[in-house]
Every structure is written in structure tokens, then in C-alpha cells.
Amino acid sequence: MISIKSKYNSKKTEIKGIKFDSKTEGEFYLYLCELEKQGLIKDIILQEKLILQEGFKKDGKTFRPITYSVDFTFTDRENNIIRIDVKGMETQQGNLKRKMYEYKYKEPLYWVAKSKKYGNEYGWIDYDELKKKRREAKKEVVA
Template identity: 40%
Template sequence: MSRMSVAQAKAKGYISEPKKHKYGAVKTIVDGIAFDSRKEAAKYQELKLLQRAGEIVELELQPEYVLQEAFVRDRKPIRAIVYRADFRAKYKDGRVVVMDTKGYRTKEYMLKKKMFLARYPDVEFVEC
């Protein structure tokens, strides 16, 4: 039995190229954490610097906010609508800021953002 080269294996479909992200984002790993994009990873590094400097007292990744509670209709359960931000930072002055890094704003994101702003008016929201 003869061996097959990588090019031959790719040609036969045994090896496939990694899928590219729909919007061109490149997964990036920082501090052992996988981020969906370079932009998100860079924002994380910026926030970590602010945390080390003492400006940020608490930093949370991927905080979740319930936009609409789950319910049952016609005996069918309907799942809750949840918004997952990229970061939540609590600053030393007491401010809580929710941050989302976006390269492209989808219709779903814009709708969830509106629901978030309506449901959590006291939380500062920033798009990075």
C-alpha cells in the first residue's frame, strides 16, 4: 500500500480546510481563553490592563442577561431570550459597564440590544 501526500488527501476530501468565519473574524487565544475575534481579544487585554491599574475592580467575561423570561403557551415551553455580552466591568467609582465588541451588527444583535436597553436602563452599555 502506498502513502498519500497531503495534497492528494485534500484532493480526495480526506482533509478539509478549517471553516472561515462568516464575517471574517479570526479566533484568538489570550491567557488560555478563546475569543471569537482579534478585536474581542484586544479589548480583553485593554480591560486587563485597567484592572491591573486598579480602575476596574471586577471583570466578567460573557455575562448573560435575561431579556424575556421563559413561558409556556398551549402546553409548549418557550425558551427565554438571553443576551450574552462580551464583558461586564465594575469600575472603582461603582459604575457597571456592559461591553460588546462588534465588527458587524446583525439584525438579531440590534433587536437584543434594544431589548437590553429597555430592560436594564441603569446599566451602561458600550459597543467597542
């Protein structure tokens, strides 16, 4: 496993010859591989590039399309397409692209994070749920 730091203090990692933007993203890939081995999911796609807004021309100027690369796409046992982005933190750009995705695509997009304190047996938790749990814990400390 090779690691290189990025702008969000995450370490780029290589697992099974595949480069991931963060160690956590690589760990989630291994988690998905295990689910695939158990027959719970299939057809894992890495970094699927989706168009959120088409490119266009206006007043002689060309505007490129707005795209979103989803970390993982796979099919569940009921043949539903599931898209997942692994998050360490949210950004304004990420929130905007998530909103645009939700407007354009019917398939769910989940943001997941790793949390030993709040996650499942493997540490994974829905990012919005993690934010909620952290807010509640903060309120308890203040009270």
C-alpha cells in the same frame, strides 16, 4: 495565539488560555486587563449571560428565554457596573437584543469597535460614534 475563522470573517482567538470570538475581542480583553492593572476598573467578567425575556409556556408549547451574552462586564472606580460588547459590524439580531437590553436593564451597555483612524490612542471607539464619523466622512467625499 490560535485563530479560526467564523461566519462574520472574524478569527476566533485564544489569549491567556481564554477563547474569544474574534481577534478584536481578545485585544479588548488585554486592554481591560491593562486598565485593571492601573486600578481604573475591577472584577472583569467574560460572557455574562443576561435574560432579556423570560421563558414561558403557551398552548402546550414551551418557549425558551431570550438571552444576551455580553462580551465584558466590569466595575469602574465609582462602583458602576459597565457592560461592553465588541463589534466589528452590527446585525439585525444584535440591534434587537440591544434594544431589549436597554428596556430591561439600568446599567449602560456600550458597543465598542476598533478603528485606527477614529479611535482613541489604543484604537477603541464607541460603535455609534464610529458610525457617525464614517457617515460624516462619506458626506465630505461626496460634497
